[in-house]
Amino acid sequence: MTETLTRGRYSAFVLALLWGLSAVPAQAETCVTDDTDRKVCLARPASRIVALSPGATELVFAAGAGDQVVGVVSFSDYPPEARQRQSVGSHTRLDLETLLALEPDLLVGWVTGNPAEQLERLQGLGLPLYLSEPRRFEDVATSLERLGALAGTRDTARAVADDFRVGIEALRERHRDAAPVRVFYQVWDEPLMTVNDEHLISQAMALCGGDNVFGELPRLVPRISEEAVLGADPEAIVAGGMGEENRDWLDAWERFEELSAVRRDNLFFVPPSLIQRPTPRLLEGTRILCDHLETARGRG
Known part of the structure; x- marks a missing residue:
């Protein structure tokens, strides 16, 4: 009889275990x-x-x-x-x-x-x-x-x-009433390239009170000419470069003394990885950009 009870308890245990396993839901996709x-x-x-x-x-x-x-x-x-x-x-x-x-x-x-x-x-x-x-x-x-x-x-x-x-919201609030600054952002040098208003970089400019002089162009990353930049006459030029500390692209604009950005010394560098990559570090890059545009306002 003891053996029968033992077998019964074992069978009950197995059934309970199997029921328990079957009751565990499959991992949801x-x-x-x-x-x-x-x-x-x-x-x-x-x-x-x-x-x-x-x-x-x-x-x-x-x-x-x-x-x-x-x-x-x-x-x-x-x-x-x-x-x-x-x-x-x-x-x-x-x-x-x-x-x-x-x-x-x-x-x-x-x-x-x-x-x-x-x-x-x-x-x-x-x-x-x-x-x-x-x-x-x-x-x-x-x-x-x-x-x-x-x-x-x-x-x-x-x-x-x-x-x-x-x-981002703190930056937006801080610069909500900032006077507009007309900006050319250079994303590449050869060929010369910029961004339109659909690009995240242009969104960063707008948050800081910047007005993208090429914002209405149809392509996301349009090719432009030096003549187009001269015609737009931005108040500030912002660029990255071929490295995180390479300002050569900005140096090339200094020969165009007729540009407002050059006359006012509003040639600004932002490390490219901080503003050209859509990552959390974009917050740091946007802070730097906003500081630059605030400097440009003071030189207006």
């Missing part, structure tokens, strides 16, 4: 919408992420998922740990063989920077691809939150996103 309105879904948090632009690399690290990044492209230099990750080529020409060998479970691409045909091929292989193209400050914050959701780092991503929102 995580889905987000990327910047092209595509739905990206993962069955489990991404553990092997490849970022296909320097900006994407920064965003993933900032979202708290740096440990999951296994591949990056050239010039992915921030944070410093990113330099230790496997290179998969440049953002303009991906090394697909190396990329696929990393067995990624999430790719973070750049809509206007990565070759469309290579992105299409990666999609055709069935790899989860999140396409990034922030055009507004809020887009930077929501990108952090979406990537945090896909990587299983929601809390970290949300905290960084909220800090970014608070910092």
Whole structure:
């Protein structure tokens, strides 16, 4: 009888265990919408992420998922740990063989920077691809939150996103009534290139009270001529350069003494990674830009 009871208890235990296991819900699929309105879904948090632009690399690290990044492209230099990750080529020409060998479970691409045909091929292989193209400050914050959701780092991503929102709003309030300054932003030198009002850099200028002299051009990053800059006669010229401390592009404008920006010594440098990458460090770059434009107002 004792043996019968023991067997009965064991059977009851097994049944209870099986019932308990069956009652545990399956892990819910995580889905987000990327910047092209595509739905990206993962069955489990991404553990092997490849970022296909320097900006994407920064965003993933900032979202708290740096440990999951296994591949990056050239010039992915921030944070410093990113330099230790496997290179998969440049953002303009991906090394697909190396990329696929990393067995990624999430790719973070750049809509206007990565070759469309290579992105299409990666999609055709069935790899989860999140396409990034922030055009507004809020887009930077929501990108952090979406990537945090896909990587299983929601809390970290949300905290960084909220800090970014608070910092941007503080700058917006501080410069809300600032007198306008007509600005030319140089994004490249040969060919000479700028940005229109749809670009995030122009959004930063506007927040600081800057009026983009080429804001109404139809292309996001239009090519222009020196003659066009002379005709626009900006009150301030802002540029990055070929490095984080290279002001050569500004020096080239000093020969045009007829420009208001040159006469007033309103030639300003902002480290390119702080303003040309749509990441949380854009807050720092925008602060620098606002300080420059405040200086320009004082020299008006």
